[in-house]
Amino acid sequence: MTQEWLPLPGTPVEEIDTPAIIIDLDAAEANISRMQEFAREHGISVRPHTKTNKSPYWAWKQMNAGAIGICCAKVGEAEQMAAAGIPEILIPNQIVTKRKIKRLMSVASTTKTIVAVDSEANVADLSDAAVSQGVEIGVLIEVNVGMDRCGVEADSAAKLAGAIVKAPGLRFDGVMGYEGHTVAARDFEERKTEALRAMDRLLSAASEIRKAGIPVNIVSAAGTGTYNITGALEGITEIQPGSYIFMDGDYLEVFNDFQPAMTLLTTVISRTGDRGVLDCGLKSVSIDRGSPYAVGIDGVEVGRPSEEHTKVVLTGDAKSLRVGDNVSLRAMHGDTTINVHDYYFCVRNGKLETVAPIVGRGKFR
Numbered sequence: 001m002t003q004e005w006l007p008l009p010g011t012p013v014e015e016i017d018t019p020a021i022i023i024d025l026d027a028a029e030a031n032i033s034r035m036q037e038f039a040r041e042h043g044i045s046v047r048p049h050t051k052t053n054k055s056p057y058w059a060w061k062q063m064n065a066g067a068i069g070i071c072c073a074k075v076g077e078a079e080q081m082a083a084a085g086i087p088e089i090l091i092p093n094q095i096v097t098k099r100k101i102k103r104l105m106s107v108a109s110t111t112k113t114i115v116a117v118d119s120e121a122n123v124a125d126l127s128d129a130a131v132s133q134g135v136e137i138g139v140l141i142e143v144n145v146g147m148d149r150c151g152v153e154a155d156s157a158a159k160l161a162g163a164i165v166k167a168p169g170l171r172f173d174g175v176m177g178y179e180g181h182t183v184a185a186r187d188f189e190e191r192k193t194e195a196l197r198a199m200d201r202l203l204s205a206a207s208e209i210r211k212a213g214i215p216v217n218i219v220s221a222a223g224t225g226t227y228n229i230t231g232a233l234e235g236i237t238e239i240q241p242g243s244y245i246f247m248d249g250d251y252l253e254v255f256n257d258f259q260p261a262m263t264l265l266t267t268v269i270s271r272t273g274d275r276g277v278l279d280c281g282l283k284s285v286s287i288d289r290g291s292p293y294a295v296g297i298d299g300v301e302v303g304r305p306s307e308e309h310t311k312v313v314l315t316g317d318a319k320s321l322r323v324g325d326n327v328s329l330r331a332m333h334g335d336t337t338i339n340v341h342d343y344y345f346c347v348r349n350g351k352l353e354t355v356a357p358i359v360g361r362g363k364f365r
């Protein structure tokens, strides 16, 4: 399918059709380098979670900066990344049902693949499929580190490791635990206390498994908000942050260790008195963590978006906004906004450099 309407490199940002995700390339690249530098200084690896960016364009930038591989939340995302040649993929999530496991093994037949498990039944299903499709797949035990989502309790990990070691087609690689309940705590000390408590559980699972005589090569954890807490902890071998690459409105309330790199470019389509209407809505920006806010301009109060409209109340200089003018917004939640767009419009010095397809969008199966 031709996409003749896509703007050419060199197009000024204000000529890009809206609503459009604009990425400040300098900021996103600096974020990637900064995370990698932190890891290098602490002797750990980065396996960025690409559930945020959903795009091989960014995954390759992360790999080229030194990441050892990437994470994908779903098999559908992993299929896209494997097709783009990403050499190592961890799915830090449970893949169940015959249909999905078969697709997972197909990914594993072309790309080094690791998957998380938290039950013996799943281990048996993965092993059967690996044998019948003639592949080997790496397995991490997910430990419940306090988020109470998936994962076994730390004291059951050694038993599950024993089952994995005996399962043909599976390679036991280690453990993972995501301290998602702590990553967005606004107060650093609170974040640190809770993250360290969570990591006690993960490290104790690793130690129980080792006591059973089974080597644990990977101990994987952390999101953006805990990269420098979990990532500085003895015994953690790698971190899996995702949001740091662009930093959304929510994460910017946690810290400014990384730069905001993503905005949603919109256009004023109607003006009456102190009211303006923007051409974005629930179909182009998510509000699960609150309404977006305007950046680069004062006096634009953003209301709750409806499907394709967002009302704004204008005060001061913002009253000079006219129909056709642009307003840049910052989404409070980047991942769920990115998931409804086809492209990143990547900009440097105010000009379009690249249009990068978001091939992982909607790949939630």
Ligand SMILES: Cc1ncc(COP(=O)(O)O)c(C=O)c1O
Residues within 6 Å of the ligand: 049, 052, 092, 178, 180, 183, 222, 223, 224, 225, 240, 241, 242, 243, 244
């Ligand atoms: C398993 C897992 N690892 C890592 C991350 C990355 O977290 P963050 O968005 O805080 O960087 C997530 C986020 O949901 C996750 O579910």
